[in-house]
Amino acid sequence: MHYSTGSHCVFYHRYHIVWSTKYRYKVLHGDIRLRVRDICRQVCHEKGVDINR
Numbered sequence: 798m799h800y801s802t803g804s805h806c807v808f809y810h811r812y813h814i815v816w817s818t819k820y821r822y823k824v825l826h827g828d829i830r831l832r833v834r835d836i837c838r839q840v841c842h843e844k845g846v847d848i849n850r
Contacts, residue, residue: 800809818824825833841848 800807802808838848840846
């Protein structure tokens with residue numbers, strides 16, 4: 798865990814990313830869905846980002 802500090806505070810950044818389309822239409826199917834998931838995981842691993850489920 799990496800804590801950032803300011804002059805009067807300490808904070809820890811965590812992000813929640815949600816991809817959604819208009820009317821919640823499903824656009825990622827089959828192989829494309831798996832490939833996008835693998836790319837996201839690979840980039841997160843390279844950048845040292847943890848994915849929590």
